[in-house]
Amino acid sequence: MNGLFQFCLPESFHPREFLRTPNLIHQADDARYFMSLILTKTARGQVDQFGNVRLMAKYLRNIMHKHRYNHVVDALLERGAVERVPYQVGKQSFGYRLAERFRDDKHVRIAAEDFRLIDRLRSFHEEAEHERQSRMKPEHFALERHQQLLTIDGNQVRDIIASLPQRSNPWDSQGVLVRDIEDRDFHVNVGRFGRLSNNITSMKLEIRPALRLRSEPLQHVDIRCCQPALIGRELRSKTEDKAQSGRRKEQATEAGQAGSIVPRRGC
Structure with a gap:
């Protein structure tokens, strides 16, 4: 997240519509954080x-108001x-998703204002x-460094998003990914099981032609189920290497044995 902490929200979301008591309305940024977390x-x-x-x-309590987060x-x-x-x-x-009314x-991006929340967000992100x-x-x-060279053609990508079927871009999720790249807000994350995610792993194939590297459009190849294939290839390669190594040793042994047999010369 770049310097300023911003919330990523559905444009029609307004905390006052939902936080209707005097105590809760002061937790507007907590509500924005929660909605932004789900959307992002x-x-x-x-x-x-x-x-x-x-x-x-337990993670929500560490960032939102400890005693009021559940009320929000x-x-x-x-x-x-x-x-x-x-x-x-x-x-x-618990599993959450944004309501259908926001689909x-x-x-929109809105800057955080609650200093308590900002301090907690800063500590959490560190x-x-x-x-x-x-x-x-x-x-x-290395991938992270290369990713930071990416740009995106804003005009082209917005035309592409506008042409997508309405149900294929719920809550403007593709627009969120595009805006992150435009704002130079890059992320690379490796999960507990080694799976990598970054700014383009969730980007639709139709949108990726708008990506640029040093002003040049990118080409991509999507190989389905390539990981098992790569593992199989690696195992086969190692097996073949071992087999070849074994044959070379056998040949060397045979050559050594042959060299140790010296023909007897006649007297």
Whole structure:
């Protein structure tokens, strides 16, 4: 996240519509943070198999108001800003998604104003950055450097997004990804199981032709299920190398044995 902390929100979302008590209206930035977190994770594909964003209460408490965060979330649920699916004890936390009423909204960016929340966000991002880098390998850092050279043709990409079927860009998730690149807000993250996500992994194939590297358009090849194929190729290569090494040793041994047999000369 660049210097200024911004929330990424559906354009028709206004906290006052949902936080209707005097105590809660002061937590407007908490509501914006919660909505922004869901929208950003949705855009980046950080969802479960049903498209829900899983959020753990202990992390929400660390950033939102410790004693009022649950009241903010309940107000957003009760008045229809978000939807929630149950959690499985010991397995998964609650899952959230933005309400259908926001599905066709464009997104907007709004700067955070609550200094308490800003301080907590800063601390959280510093800790998260340390953890993120601890999971990265040299090739991930190299990819991160290359990604920062990317630009995107704004006019072309907006024409492409406008031509997409309405249901294929829910909550303007593709617009969120595009705006991140335009704002030079790049991210590379390696999950617990080694899966990498960045600014383009959740970008639709139709949009990627608008990407530029040193002003040149990019070409891409999408190889489905390539990881098992690459693993198989690597294993076969190693097996073949071992087999060849074994044959060379056998040949060397045979040559050595042959060289040790000296023909007897006649007397």
